[in-house]
Amino acid sequence: MKLEQLRMLSRIVECGSLKLAAESLHKTQPALSMAIKKLEDEYGFKILNRDSYRLSLTEEGLSFYRKSQELLLNSHQLNSLGQHLGAGNEPLIRVAFDQVCPYTQVLKVLKLCQQEYPLTEFKISEKSRFGALDMLRNKQADLVVSPWWPTLYAAGDFDTLPIGHFRILMVAAPELFPDGPVTHSEQLKSQVHLTIETSRFSFDSDSLMLDKGVRRWKAQDGFTVKQLLLAGLGWGYVAEHLVTDELERGELIRLTPSDVEYSVMGEVRLIRNLEDSLGPVASMIWQSFAQMETLPIK
Incomplete structure (x- = not known):
């Protein structure tokens, strides 16, 4: 079996006749007939039903044709990938x-x-x-x-x-501080500080943010911290773009204590x-x- 034989079979099925398929492929009708006959002889079953004016697939031929379409598609994709990589493009x-x-x-x-x-x-x-x-x-x-x-x-x-640029905000669920706006860091110490685990960089330290004397929970990523914040489990710093909608809906509020950094831009x-x-x-x-x-x- 060769890919060229499968391409001929595909064209015959699309056109419905040897004559039209041969014309579209710029080949002779006998050449197409011979290619399909070789496939049939190789596998021992009829692929095309030649009893009617318009060629049609036999039951076995239909199954074979469907699988051949997958192979032709894979061949096309492989050829395209080869050209892509040959041009020096990264895989x-x-x-x-x-x-x-x-x-x-x-x-x-x-x-x-x-x-x-x-x-x-x-x-x-x-x-x-x-x-x-x-x-x-x-x-x-x-x-x-x-x-x-x-x-x-x-x-x-x-x-x-x-x-x-980015901006990080100090936020919390509104029910976490029911007595009114947070104006001083002392008000934060009654609640858990939700934060992300530090990286291996020496300068990435928890000392960069207020946490001395504060209970602290750590999560692996900002999305988890956001869910903990929404659940009212503590306060923390989170990227503004992650909580824009929640701030607008009032599900979270900004905290602005006067004696610590409550907004970081970079x-x-x-x-x-x-x-x-x-x-x-x-x-x-x-x-x-x-x-x-x-x-x-x-």
């Missing part, structure tokens, strides 16, 4: 992003890349507290979207591209290892981010 891109970073630009760029390079596979990882940057440093990601401070240059040889950057060259697909991602307007802090 896989690993992208990681931090939950604190707004997703709008990331999703837009991934959509553009999917349209431009449909055969490149993507492995998308979502992390918290510099986990994405840690993956880049350990060669587990090719590109990451992460919060950025200048001190992070000490963590590795990175090339960075500013692409936006820059978001696209980051890669400087020593690793970018292939065509990764370069397209980089350039797409570069051409987008940086999201402002609201």
Whole structure:
């Protein structure tokens, strides 16, 4: 069996006659008849019913034809993949992003890349507290979207591209503080501080946020912290874009104690290892981010 025989069979079924199929394939009718006859002889059953004016598939032929369509599709996909890889395009891109970073630009760029390079596979990882940057440093990601401070240059040889900003807010369920607005950090100590586990970066410390003398629960990611906040189990810091709707509906409220930081703003950057060259697909991602307007802090 050869793929060319299956292509002929497929065309015969589509056209319903040897004459039309031969014309569309620029072959002679005897050539098509011989190809199908060889298939029938090879497997020992009739594929085409030739008793009527219009050719039709036998019961066995229909089953064979359906399976052949899968094989032809796989062949086409394999050929396309071969051309894709032969052009130097990466078979896989690993992208990681931090939950604190707004997703709008990331999703837009991934959509553009999917349209431009449909055969490149993507492995998308979502992390918290510099986990994405840690993956880049350990060669587990090719590109990451992460919060950025200048001190992070000490963590590795990175090339960075500013692409936006983030904001972290101190929030809680309204029933957690029924006596009125939180104006001082002492009011927080009666409730549990919900936080995300620290990363392996030395500068990522719980001391960066208020927690001395406060009971503390730790979760692995921002989404879990959000659910704990909504359940009224404590107060905590969470990315603004994760709780915009809940704040508007009053399910969560902002806490603004005067003696501690209750809002943290910073820059978001696209980051890669400087020593690793970018292939065509990764370069397209980089350039797409570069051409987008940086999201402002609201």
